[in-house]
Amino acid sequence: MGEAAAACGLSIDTLRYYEREGLTLSRTPRNASGQRRYGMSDIRWLAALVMLRGTGIQIGQIKRYTELARHPGTEGERMRMLEQHRERVIARMEQTRVHLTAIDRKIAAYREKREAHRQRARAQP
Structure with missing residues (x-):
């Protein structure tokens, strides 16, 4: 096992x-x-x-x-099940891409903010 x-x-x-x-x-x-x-x-x-x-x-x-x-003989129904599941997987992938884009934007905003803080810190005597 x-x-x-x-x-x-x-x-x-x-x-x-x-x-x-x-x-x-x-x-x-x-x-x-x-x-x-x-x-x-x-x-x-x-x-x-x-x-x-x-x-x-x-x-x-x-x-x-x-x-x-x-x-035997249920291949058509099994294929339909898999096709329907495939559509759900694709929809989730699209949703995940949208979420990933939002995460990337947030990371970029934090990087910009961090860089701005560093530049201000270097500019101060």
Whole structure:
């Protein structure tokens, strides 16, 4: 489990949570000593979930996407979900750009103010 979590960029606790919430495509088999055995398809699936979470998708949406992925013939609906999510990500990126511009203006104003203070301090005898 630790290796799988590390390979996907998850903590073990998060991986356990994903399993409890049914976010894995199938039940993870266990070896003779009871340890979970993740295959490459499991790792790829979990890595995709990490990517989706990193873009802000909600757990409920991931649950729906996972449920759809378990059934062949749902590719169109999954594609629509991803397209809608993509639009939300783009909107957030635009909003973040606006906020970043405001932050840059504020930093520039502080730099100008700091420089003005330095120049006044140098000009004083």
